[in-house]
Amino acid sequence: MSHEIDDKEWDLVLEGSNSLFDLKFKDVWRYRDLLVMFVKRDFVSFYKQTILGPLWFFIQPLFTTIIYTFIFGSLAAISTDGLPQPLFYLAGITAWNYFADCLTKTSTVFRDNSNIFGKVYFPRLILPLSIVASNLVRFGVQMFLFFAMLGYYYWQGAAFTPNWALLMFPVLVLMMALLGLGMGLIVTAMTTKYRDLAFLITFGVQLMMYTTTVIYPLSAAPLKYKHIIELNPMTGIIEAFRYSFLGKGEFSAWSVGYSALITLIVLILGIVIFNKTEKTFVDTV
Numbered sequence: 048m049s050h051e052i053d054d055k056e057w058d059l060v061l062e063g064s065n066s067l068f069d070l071k072f073k074d075v076w077r078y079r080d081l082l083v084m085f086v087k088r089d090f091v092s093f094y095k096q097t098i099l100g101p102l103w104f105f106i107q108p109l110f111t112t113i114i115y116t117f118i119f120g121s122l123a124a125i126s127t128d129g130l131p132q133p134l135f136y137l138a139g140i141t142a143w144n145y146f147a148d149c150l151t152k153t154s155t156v157f158r159d160n161s162n163i164f165g166k167v168y169f170p171r172l173i174l175p176l177s178i179v180a181s182n183l184v185r186f187g188v189q190m191f192l193f194f195a196m197l198g199y200y201y202w203q204g205a206a207f208t209p210n211w212a213l214l215m216f217p218v219l220v221l222m223m224a225l226l227g228l229g230m231g232l233i234v235t236a237m238t239t240k241y242r243d244l245a246f247l248i249t250f251g252v253q254l255m256m257y258t259t260t261v262i263y264p265l266s267a268a269p270l271k272y273k274h275i276i277e278l279n280p281m282t283g284i285i286e287a288f289r290y291s292f293l294g295k296g297e298f299s300a301w302s303v304g305y306s307a308l309i310t311l312i313v314l315i316l317g318i319v320i321f322n323k324t325e326k327t328f329v330d331t332v
Contacts, residue, residue, distance in 0.1 A: 074169075074170040075170045075173060075176070081169055081173055082176060082177050082180070085173060085181075086180045089177060089178065104185050104188040105188065105189070105192050107144075108137060108144060108189050108192060112137045112140060115136040116132045119136070119263070120132035120136070125262065125263050125267060126264060127264065128264040128296070129206065129295065130205070130206075130207060130289075130295055131200050133196060134196055134197065134200050134205070134207070134293065135289070136261075137193055137196055138193065138285075138288060138292060139259075139260065139288075140261060141192075141193050142281075142284065142285050142288045143256055143259065143285065145183070145186040145224070145227070146223040146224075146226060146281055146284075147227070147252050148185065148227070149178065149182050149223070149226075150227040150231045150234070150248075150252060151249055151252055152182065152231070153175045153178050153230075153232060153234075153235060154230075154231045154234035154235050154238065154244075154245070155235060155248075156175050156178065156231070156235045157235045157236070157239055157325075158238055158245060160174055171321075172321075175228055175235075179224050179227070182224075183220075183224070207294050207295065208293075208294035209291065209293070209294065210290070210291065210294055212287060212290050213291045215287060215291060215303070216288075219284055219287055219291075222310050223281075223284055226280060226306075226313060226314070228317065229314035229315075229316065229318075231317070232317030232318065233316060233321075236321050236324035237320075239324055258276060258279045259276070259279050259281045260276065260282055260286055260296075264289075264296065264297075265277070265282065265286055266297060277302065277305075280305065280310060280313075282306075283302035283303050283306035
């Protein structure tokens with residue numbers, strides 16, 4: 048009888064030690080139904096007690112665009128490279144919001160789900176991935192708003208020219224998602240020991256936005272600060288995003304390549320830190 052038990056092949060083996068780079072992607076695929084469930088949970092739970100529901104997907108970027116147009120466009124008279132001001136700002140806001148949402152929501156995944164992690168096994172990467180996927184739905188809705196505004200200004204005869212760089216759009220979205228995911232994994236691992244980071248991350252993301260070209264074109268930046276702004280990997284992504292849809296922006300293979308390299312480095316670093324922390328975080332959260 049004991050011989051039969053020893054020879055039995057188990058479907059799942061839980062081990063206490065594994066490689067830092069082993070995130071068990073096969074397990075993630077096996078638990079893909081759980082991933083879909085978490086995506087639905089994130090979408091429904093966030094808006095189920097609101098009056099306007101998913102309309103907030105439109106309201107937030109629209110009101111932000113109006114405020115930026117008034118403050119930075121009218122009062123500060125900051126250049127928008129000859130583009131209609133609302134269209135210029137909405138392009139930057141749409142791209143930035145997806146990255147920022149992936150970062151801020153992933154950065155608290157250990158703290159927010161410690162009760163689940165301590166009770167049942169599933170690949171821990173499922174939750175960060177579900178956040179990136181659910182935010183993609185919101186990004187899609189905001190892109191619909193961007194396309195609507197794009198169509199309106201095209202009908203009005205505004206001077207902008209979409210071009211071949213549109214083929215890079217899926218790559219740019221992937222870069223935004225992976226950069227936000229990688230940075231979020233780093234922060235959420237650190238918050239298991241340093242709780243203050245959870246309070247600083249939202250404020251920090253807002254400050255980080257001003258080091259990108261969301262509210263001003265790179266061409267308008269003073270020369271002595273231009274290289275500093277280009278160090279932010281989101282700058283190259285936003286400039287490429289604007290260039291592909293509007294034909295304006297300092298787009299280059301170097302800037303996109305730099306953003307892709309930084310994204311890859313941050314993602315790998317986030318994976319390593321996350322994989323190391325997930326083994327012991329229940330004892331520290």
